[in-house]
Amino acid sequence: EPEVTQTPSHQVTQMGQEVILRCVPISNHLYFYWYRQILGQKVEFLVSFYNNEISEKSEIFDDQFSVERPDGSNFTLKIRSTKLEDSAMYFCASSEGQGAYNEQFFGPGTRLTVL
Amino acid sequence: GDSVTQMEGPVTLSEEAFLTINCTYTATGYPSLFWYVQYPGEGLQLLLKATKADDKGSNKGFEATYRKETTSFHLEKGSVQVSDSAVYFCALSDRGFKTIFGAGTRLFVKA
Numbered sequence: 001e002p003e004v005t006q007t008p009s010h011q012v013t014q015m016g017q018e019v020i021l022r023c024v025p026i027s028n029h030l031y032f033y034w035y036r037q038i039l040g041q042k043v044e045f046l047v048s049f050y051n052n053e054i055s056e057k058s059e060i061f062d063d064q065f066s067v068e069r070p071d072g073s074n075f076t077l078k079i080r081s082t083k084l085e086d087s088a089m090y091f092c093a094s095s096e097g098q099g100a101y102n103e104q105f106f107g108p109g110t111r112l113t114v115l
Numbered sequence: 116g117d118s119v120t121q122m123e124g125p126v127t128l129s130e131e132a133f134l135t136i137n138c139t140y141t142a143t144g145y146p147s148l149f150w151y152v153q154y155p156g157e158g159l160q161l162l163l164k165a166t167k168a169d170d171k172g173s174n175k176g177f178e179a180t181y182r183k184e185t186t187s188f189h190l191e192k193g194s195v196q197v198s199d200s201a202v203y204f205c206a207l208s209d210r211g212f213k214t215i216f217g218a219g220t221r222l223f224v225k226a
Contacts, residue, residue, distance in 0.1 A: 033213065043159065043204060045213040056212040091159060093214070101147060101166055104214050108158035 002026045004107035012113045021077045021110045023092030032075045033093040082114045117142045121205045121217035136190040138205035146207040148188040153202045
């Protein structure tokens with residue numbers, strides 16, 4: 001069964017460093033998403049991406065964040081200068097279409113620890 | 116805006132007990148509703164879903180019915196097992212650009 005994959009599973013970085021989290025969505029999906037879950041808290045939407053453009057972003061997704069689809073398979077989230085409060089689990093998701101009937105499939109997550 | 120409210124945990128049950136986790140939602144349109152499960156140290160797994168009013172989603176003995184009149188999607192299981200210990204998230208998707216999650220309910224099942 002096709003699945004969303006994410007690398008690395010765990011990333012440790014120093015405050016102020018740049019990190020890139022990588023995702024490989026399901027191959028025929030056209031919509032891509034990033035979510036964040038701070039330890040013990042709810043899962044929060046960060047950004048959605050379609051046709052090489054951001055479709056929607058949350059207040060969390062400020063200028064320190066960017067997303068890119070550098071090739072036909074990868075979808076990346078870059079945090080330019082990490083802060084302690086960026087420590088969280090980051091989930092990538094993809095869907096075939098948009099709208100309420102299109103299920104989003106989630107990856108296993110990347111745990112980011114900022115020291 | 117759209118939102119999901121679910122009962123606070125943790126919920127602690129003995130094995131074979133009946134489980135209910137309440138979930139209500141607020142949405143302007145006609146959302147799809149989901150329950151996700153997160154086992155310790157793992158990612159999100161879709162447990163079940165319902166896309167329209169009166170639909171019942173079911174999987175692994177869990178059930179939830181989409182109740183438009185009460186804007187609810189309560190999760191139930193007749194007989195829980197230790198292996199069901201996890202965090203359960205109720206969620207909705209409306210226009211489809213994002214999924215909105217509830218705060219999660221942690222379930223502990225004792226042998």
